[in-house]
Amino acid sequence: MGTDFAILAFFSFMLTYLLICEIFTILFRLTGLTEETARFQVISMLTNCGFTTIESELITSSRKRRKLAFITILFGYIFSVTIVSMAINFFMRLNDGNSFHLIVKVIMTIIAFIITWYSFLKINFIKNNFDKFISKIGIKTMFKNQHNPIMILEVFKSEVIAEVTITNLPEELYQVQLKNSNIRLNYTLQILTIKKNDDTSVDVTGDTILEEGDKIIIFGSLKNIKKLFIKEKDFS
Template identity: 20%
Template sequence: MTGISPDIASFQAASAFSGAGFTTEESEVITATPGRRHIAKQLIRFGSLGLVSAIASLVLSFTNASSGNLAGLIYIISGAVLLILLARSHWLNHLVTPLIERTLSRTTDLELRDYTQVLGLQDDYRVAEVDTETDEWLTSGTLAELDLPAEGVRVLAINRADGSYIGAPGPDTEINPGDTVVLYGQEHRLQELSDRDADDTQAHKAGIEDHEHQLEAQDQDNGH
């Protein structure tokens, strides 16, 4: 809800809460923003308190015979299972989401958008960076000539080998060997494109046919 994809947010939240402290490029995205730093700091504090409490409870349960070791163990396991079920509850998530959004709106000026929702990264659709080489399909002409939208693929950006960047490239733009291309489309198509030879027109035709079949199936599902 602070503009990070769910998988990254979940991993970084678990790292902060557990105290594992994974140092990845994603963690720099967290620490670079005041709002996200505040959330991570609170998770670290709550995680530390929870760990101390859990250790204390376990020690007391297994050392205080008068309280009943088995009963204490059952309480601890039951509590842990309940917390896990609550954490995975869609109902609870739906309930607390408006509260979290209001809190974030007061503590941070981040746009409360998730790029996975904006781009519709579902049903096998992905954003991928593809490194290009000589004699590959992606480097065999202009974007208009490559006709990637006909295959259900969009070129979002191009990172040139010389370090320059082209956002939302036009139809006359060419992809050069050594460039890194940011593509949006279905995962299997992006994977196939990254390995396609420059003269493999048959693969291009197959990609177009595959995309047309998918559009027809979507129209049928929508009742058109």
């Protein structure tokens, strides 16, 4: 019973470790990093691998990223120590005469673990709802409506497709129809889709007026998106 519990605890901890990786990846994406960059940064911090000078500048240049990095590294140390101690405990049990049955149990647990994690990543309903849940918590706790969090969805050389959650509507867009907002003229940005609080999409027309709580999918340069929707002092 003790061996079974040790195996179950070890792989449950590994699953939790991967979930933590996903959570911090989402939170770093809310600070304006792409998913690929955010995931690389999180894995580096959780595994205590460190960064090169250029990579570290992404973290040190932002106050919110520095705080988030500190928490991520702390989780990394805690999980690393726990996983190593569990692994040592497991290998010590290989000498108790039941090595074959123990290895079979481990293989079965690994298969179950892979299926569980693969299902989480591939079932869009589960993954999307998990991302939305963590994003809502991150926006409320990290930003406290100080600015409009930007999550980059795609990168096309110098331009991006991003999702902007409007928590603090810029003054120049307040009660202004899009055709009168000069978003295209002054910022060369194009709003592709608008999602309301209930996740329903609405048509984007010249008469559309943005409201707090809207999520917009926007295309243009990241610099101009930040210039319009983010106050640098709030974003740093």
